[in-house]
Amino acid sequence: xxxxxxxxxxxxxxxxxxxxxxxxxxxxxxxxxxxxxxxxxxxxxxxxxxxxxxxxxxxxxxxxxxxxxxxxxxxxxxxxxxxxxxxxxxxxxxxxxxxxxxxxxxxxxxxxxxxxxxxxxxxxxxxxxxxxxxxxxxxxxxxxxxxxxxxxxxxxxxxxxxxxxxxxxxxxxxxxxxxxxxxxxxxxxxxxxxxxxxxxxxxxxxxxxxxxxxxxxxxxxxxxxxxxxxxxxxxxxxxxxxxxxxxxxxxxxxxxxxxxxxxxxxxxxxxxxxxxxx
Amino acid sequence: xxxxxxxxxxxxxxxxxxxxxxxxxxxxxxxxxxxxxxxxxxxxxxxxxxxxxxxxxxxxxxxxxxxxxxxxxxxxxxxxxxxxxxxxxxxxxxxxxxxxxxxxxxxxxxxxxxxxxxxxxxxxx
Numbered sequence: 001x002x003x004x005x006x007x008x009x010x011x012x013x014x015x016x017x018x019x020x021x022x023x024x025x026x027x028x029x030x031x032x033x034x035x036x037x038x039x040x041x042x043x044x045x046x047x048x049x050x051x052x053x054x055x056x057x058x059x060x061x062x063x064x065x066x067x068x069x070x071x072x073x074x075x076x077x078x079x080x081x082x083x084x085x086x087x088x089x090x091x092x093x094x095x096x097x098x099x100x101x102x103x104x105x106x107x108x109x110x111x112x113x114x115x116x117x118x119x120x121x122x123x124x125x126x127x128x129x130x131x132x133x134x135x136x137x138x139x140x141x142x143x144x145x146x147x148x149x150x151x152x153x154x155x156x157x158x159x160x161x162x163x164x165x166x167x168x169x170x171x172x173x174x175x176x177x178x179x180x181x182x183x184x185x186x187x188x189x190x191x192x193x194x195x196x197x198x199x200x201x202x203x204x205x206x207x208x209x210x211x212x213x214x215x216x217x218x219x220x221x222x223x224x225x226x227x228x229x230x231x232x233x234x235x236x237x238x239x240x241x242x243x244x245x246x247x248x249x250x251x252x253x254x255x256x257x258x259x260x261x262x263x264x265x266x267x268x269x270x271x272x273x274x275x276x277x278x
Numbered sequence: 279x280x281x282x283x284x285x286x287x288x289x290x291x292x293x294x295x296x297x298x299x300x301x302x303x304x305x306x307x308x309x310x311x312x313x314x315x316x317x318x319x320x321x322x323x324x325x326x327x328x329x330x331x332x333x334x335x336x337x338x339x340x341x342x343x344x345x346x347x348x349x350x351x352x353x354x355x356x357x358x359x360x361x362x363x364x365x366x367x368x369x370x371x372x373x374x375x376x377x378x379x380x381x382x383x384x385x386x387x388x389x390x391x392x393x394x395x396x397x398x399x400x401x402x403x
Contacts, residue, residue, distance in 0.1 A: 052302050052388040057295050061287050061306075061380045147280055178313050179280045204361060208313055211362070241362050243370040 065183055068151035072158065072186025079163035081112070082269045083171060085187035087209065089202075090175030092195040093219045095123045096252040097261075098172060102130035104262045105168070109269070112161050112169040116149040123172065135160040139174060148179035151186060168269060177202070181209040189268050191215040193252075196223060200233040207241040215246045217261060222251040281318045284380075285326035291382045292332060299387040301335040309342045309379040316341070335385075344377030 060066065076083045088094050098113060105111060112133040115124040124136040135157045137149060149171065161169065171187060173180040190213040194202065197220055203210040210216070216238060218231070238245060248264065250257030292304050308314050316339050323337045344357040350369035357377075363370050 052386045054384050054386050055295055056384050057291065057382045058384070059291050059295075059382050061284055061291065061382060064287060064290070150283075182280065182313070207362065208311055240370065 065151045069184045069186040081166045083169045083187045084189045085171045087173045087180045088193035089177045092193040093252045100258045109167040112166040114171040116174045150183040154185040177206040181212040193217045195220045196229045203237040218249045281322040285322045300390040303336045303386040305338045305383045307379040307381045309377040311377040342379045345375040347373040
């Protein structure tokens with residue numbers, strides 16, 4: 001089976017296994033990347049009449065993010081704080097869930113929230129008053145804002161949080177089912193909120209996100225009587241992309257399921273030695 | 279959706295490896311599980327490299343299919359949908375062999391002098 005290969009002009013073809021094709025077709029602006037030459041395939045420099053030279057790189061595009069994520073993780077571990085990366089589509093109920101979580105846990109745990117938002121402080125404002133340490137990251141920077149939090153952004157916000165005084169830090173990511181799954185920020189646990197209004201097929205459409213998480217909170221269950229949603233189909237689809245995932249059905253609006261979620265969170269802390277030791 | 283920030287990272291990697299030489303082409307491997315749209319990536323590359331020493335460098339994107347090995351029945355398959363189950367036994371315990379790549383594999387450089395009036399070689403944050 002050949003490897004799929006798409007060019008900037010929209011042409012698509014495959015390479016035979018182990019057999020680079022002569023790379024003499026035109027690219028974006030019509031210039032040949034490498035002039036036609038005998039056996040001028042990938043990795044072969046003999047066909048470059050212009051003296052072009054290939055330099056092997058083999059570097060992960062997310063390498064810098066991953067390095068800073070590791071640095072964040074080291075800081076979290078040194079401070080003894082467990083970090084949860086909370087993700088969802090926009091409007092799935094992350095902030096309402098966090099209010100409920102703060103209500104339940106603020107008396108038992110020292111909590112921090114790192115709030116990612118494209119432009120506003122609206123979400124952070126809704127979380128004030130519970131005694132939690134809150135830091136806001138606005139991701140807007142000219143192009144309408146980044147669609148996710150990445151490790152450098154989280155790192156830049158850490159000086160504004162009293163890490164050593166926290167047991168649990170929840171990172172509320174930007175609402176988006178695609179990008180946040182690609183960028184680890186150094187978290188110990190990944191969780192997401194899925195609202196039943198989103199449709200049963202979402203795990204199949206966004207498998208990277210649904211595969212990436214340890215837990216899915218199935219939110220807005222108070223709306224079940226008003227919807228045609230088939231929750232069994234959702235669970236089937238979810239387990240097709242993430243067989244080991246844990247689910248908890250909740251309603252952040254009514255509070256149903258919130259104790260189970262808070263118990264799960266607390267257990268994550270106590271099963272993590274760096275926090276449980278305190 | 280984050281193709282622009284991907285391109286910024288690619289430009290940083292390429293600039294570092296090119297060490298001042300003129301870059302003709304950049305070769306990427308992108309796994310099909312990566313949610314990267316090739317046309318968007320190419321478009322963002324033009325934006326991210328405009329008026330930089332990389333403005334003439336083309337992106338060559340090698341799309342890597344999703345290959346799995348089933349831990350239950352040991353079958354190997356290439357999946358053409360993101361439904362991660364074994365086509366042979368319908369099992370879900372899979373080893374993802376390929377499909378998550380996101381690498382700059384190589385660059386092509388030549389000795390064309392970079393115009394001296396180019397702005398700084400470092401891509402903007």
